[in-house]
Amino acid sequence: MAFQEIKVPDNATIAEKSLAWVDSRFPLTKLFKEHMSEYYAPKNFNFWYFFGALAIVVLAIQIVTGIFLVMNYKPDAAKAFDSVEYIMREVPWGWMIRYMHSTGSSMFFVVVYLHMFRSLIYGSYQKPRELIWIFGCSIFLLLMAEAFFGYLLPWGQMSYWGAQVIVNLFAAIPLIGPDLALWLRGDYVIGDATLNRFFSFHVIALPLVLVGLVAAHIIALHEVGSNNPDGVEIKNNLDASGKPVDGIPFHPYYSVHDVMGLGVFLMIFAAIVFFAPEMGGYFLEANNFIPADPLQTPSHIAPVWYFTPFYSMLRATTTPFLIPLWILCALVLGMIIKNSKDVRIKGTCAAILVALALGFYFLDAKFWGVVIMGGSVVILFFLPWLDKSSVRSIRYRPDFHKYIYGAFIISFVVLGYLGIKPPSPLFEKISQVGTIYYLAFFFAMPWWSKMGTFKQVPDRVNFVAH
Amino acid sequence: MSDTPKMDKDRRTWLVATSAVGGCGTLAGAFPFLESFQPSERAKAAGAAVEVDISGMKPDEIRTVEWRGKPVWVVRRNQDQVKELTKLDSELADPKSLRDPAALTPAYARNEHRSIKPEYLVVVGICSHLGCSPTAKIQAGPQPSLPNDWPGGFLCPCHGSTFDMAGRVYKNKPAPDNLEVPPHMYLSDTKILIGEDKKA
Numbered sequence: 001m002a003f004q005e006i007k008v009p010d011n012a013t014i015a016e017k018s019l020a021w022v023d024s025r026f027p028l029t030k031l032f033k034e035h036m037s038e039y040y041a042p043k044n045f046n047f048w049y050f051f052g053a054l055a056i057v058v059l060a061i062q063i064v065t066g067i068f069l070v071m072n073y074k075p076d077a078a079k080a081f082d083s084v085e086y087i088m089r090e091v092p093w094g095w096m097i098r099y100m101h102s103t104g105s106s107m108f109f110v111v112v113y114l115h116m117f118r119s120l121i122y123g124s125y126q127k128p129r130e131l132i133w134i135f136g137c138s139i140f141l142l143l144m145a146e147a148f149f150g151y152l153l154p155w156g157q158m159s160y161w162g163a164q165v166i167v168n169l170f171a172a173i174p175l176i177g178p179d180l181a182l183w184l185r186g187d188y189v190i191g192d193a194t195l196n197r198f199f200s201f202h203v204i205a206l207p208l209v210l211v212g213l214v215a216a217h218i219i220a221l222h223e224v225g226s227n228n229p230d231g232v233e234i235k236n237n238l239d240a241s242g243k244p245v246d247g248i249p250f251h252p253y254y255s256v257h258d259v260m261g262l263g264v265f266l267m268i269f270a271a272i273v274f275f276a277p278e279m280g281g282y283f284l285e286a287n288n289f290i291p292a293d294p295l296q297t298p299s300h301i302a303p304v305w306y307f308t309p310f311y312s313m314l315r316a317t318t319t320p321f322l323i324p325l326w327i328l329c330a331l332v333l334g335m336i337i338k339n340s341k342d343v344r345i346k347g348t349c350a351a352i353l354v355a356l357a358l359g360f361y362f363l364d365a366k367f368w369g370v371v372i373m374g375g376s377v378v379i380l381f382f383l384p385w386l387d388k389s390s391v392r393s394i395r396y397r398p399d400f401h402k403y404i405y406g407a408f409i410i411s412f413v414v415l416g417y418l419g420i421k422p423p424s425p426l427f428e429k430i431s432q433v434g435t436i437y438y439l440a441f442f443f444a445m446p447w448w449s450k451m452g453t454f455k456q457v458p459d460r461v462n463f464v465a466h
Numbered sequence: 467m468s469d470t471p472k473m474d475k476d477r478r479t480w481l482v483a484t485s486a487v488g489g490c491g492t493l494a495g496a497f498p499f500l501e502s503f504q505p506s507e508r509a510k511a512a513g514a515a516v517e518v519d520i521s522g523m524k525p526d527e528i529r530t531v532e533w534r535g536k537p538v539w540v541v542r543r544n545q546d547q548v549k550e551l552t553k554l555d556s557e558l559a560d561p562k563s564l565r566d567p568a569a570l571t572p573a574y575a576r577n578e579h580r581s582i583k584p585e586y587l588v589v590v591g592i593c594s595h596l597g598c599s600p601t602a603k604i605q606a607g608p609q610p611s612l613p614n615d616w617p618g619g620f621l622c623p624c625h626g627s628t629f630d631m632a633g634r635v636y637k638n639k640p641a642p643d644n645l646e647v648p649p650h651m652y653l654s655d656t657k658i659l660i661g662e663d664k665k666a
Contacts (some may be wrong), residue, residue, distance in 0.1 A: 035493070063643050104663070161624070164598065165596040165624060166596075168596040168597040171597075182505065183503050183504060186503055186505055187509045188505065188533070188534050188535060188536075189534070189535035193505070193506065193509060197503070247519070294532070294535055294536070294537070295532055295591075296537070296599055296600040297600070297622075297623055297624065298623065301598065301623055301624050301625055303599075314625075315625050315626075315640065317640075318639070318640060320638055354481050364596055364642040365642070366596075366641070366642050369640065373634060405604055422623070422626075423611060423625055424611060
């Protein structure tokens with residue numbers, strides 16, 4: 001088809017003419033309509049729907065403050081710690097840029113955890129939103145990697161020993177482990193080579209992928225449309241012009257709504273930056289104000305709060321713990337064997353169970369700790385297929401589901417709390433219980449999620465105009 | 467055209483062949499980038515042996531020296547601690563240092579005290595769990611994070627693994643192995659060379 005210039009009347013304004021010129025060459029107005037002014041979102045969004053937009057803002061804050069930090073930071077084991085102190089003490093306003101970046105990393109996890117919690121309770125990962133969820137989980141995984149790489153850069157004691165522990169996780173893999181850890185470090189110990197490559201990952205490699213995944217997450221969302229607190233599919237109920245009856249244009253309704261949420265969020269953000277940037281050692285740990293010393297581990301090391309639930313599961317995995325763990329696997333696989341009619345599936349499950357028993361016996365608990373820690377994140381990806389509930393939202397699920405979810409949140413928070421504390425026999429037992437519950441929540445979901453009496457889901461969303 | 471054109475077998479063969487060659491080229495191109503992650507020649511060269519002067523070390527004293535970027539402890543144990551070592555076997559995961567001896571315990575240290583001389587212990591102070599450096603808890607008796615009948619040893623602050631005064635790991639702890647005894651030898655009664663031993 002031949003090129004067609006969009007025609008505007010001769011008396012149109014300069015702006016109208018310019019827009020027509022651009023629209024003939026790039027789908028600017030079309031994109032704006034598709035993603036903003038004619039993207040119809042359910043009108044019953046509640047508090048939990050602020051966090052996606054907030055996550056985008058925090059990403060922007062991290063990128064902008066990061067760009068400015070790199071202007072003064074030196075990725076060199078001999079200079080890194082001093083260059084961060086230089087930023088804090090001598091670069092005009094450097095302290096604020098750095099505190100915004102450090103607060104931003106913690107707040108990123110705050111909003112992302114709340115965003116994920118929203119999806120969990122309203123079933124936003126269910127068909128047809130599986131890919132949105134998978135992109136989202138990939139973003140979460142990448143964010144953890146990004147935070148981990150970034151945490152080495154100040155080259156303090158926590159940076160150093162934290163990186164030492166995490167890189168050594170890979171050394172627990174049988175056969176290739178030690179060589180893999182060496183390959184990741186680029187030296188026999190965490191050193192200058194490690195710092196430089198982590199810097200490269202943190203400032204360019206991961207952010208590029210992260211931004212791409214965020215775009216994929218949003219494109220997938222806008223393709224199928226947003227879920228809502230009632231879990232009602234608004235596209236099933238269209239008006240004469242083909243718009244969802246319960247939908248309102250994202251712009252201006254939710255753009256303005258999100259700006260209000262952003263205002264409240266930025267007040268909290270600013271209060272942390274100005275009054276409690278270290279957050280009592282939770283956002284910036286005291287030991288990280290001591291330069292890295294390869295000869296001495298601080299007397300108490302713990303990861304930053306957003307990693308601690310997973311870290312607790314790593315610590316909980318000792319040799320005696322492998323027995324209850326195997327029993328849990330045996331129960332789940334036993335259920336599959338009992339319910340399945342296919343001999344091949346029965347055989348595979350039995351084989352897995354035997355392999356696990358052998359593996360638990362012959363391989364170190366250290367390796368299984370790493371498997372559980374990694375697996376506890378990876379299992380999130382499978383949520384759309386583990387959940388067999390016929391309704392999305394917690395509002396219309398049997399009441400006992402609420403207790404299961406409640407206990408899941410409590411155990412996650414308790415695991416997080418224990419991960420900050422020094423090891424002790426009692427805490428070890430509690431974190432083992434928490435780990436079993438976390439795993440059982442997902443492993444047993446195909447069964448419990450379809451049990452009980454479901455409530456009637458309404459045809460239209462619940463909405464009371466203010 | 468309504469009908470799908472018939473597949474040209476000759477063209478398809480060339481398509482597969484070029485894709486395969488291109489794929490090999492991509493893999494070959496990735497190789498130098500992946501290899502660049504390996505330790506550099508300079509990092510490999512920085513593994514020289516270090517000398518420690520142990521004259522004037524008192525019982526219970528620990529000296530930490532850096533060897534290949536890792537802390538190596540030279541510990542002078544007192545007589546009670548040396549005697550205690552033989553009584554702990556039932557509580558230790560690997561009292562005889564049988565696990566992976568080639569990497570962890572040189573032949574001359576495969577004994578109850580894991581050292582050449584019973585009094586002096588030389589170990590790499592890196593926990594075999596995830597690489598933290600354990601803290602010396604040489605004093606016996608009850609202390610935070612330790613059992614009440616603690617006989618003295620080392621506690622890893624990261625995940626709570628405990629080691630006895632010969633760097634042997636206690637049972638049911640996250641760490642699977644004893645602390646590594648580095649290759650070392652006595653140059654004289656008061657000098658230890660860490661990083662080299664005479665293979666007799």
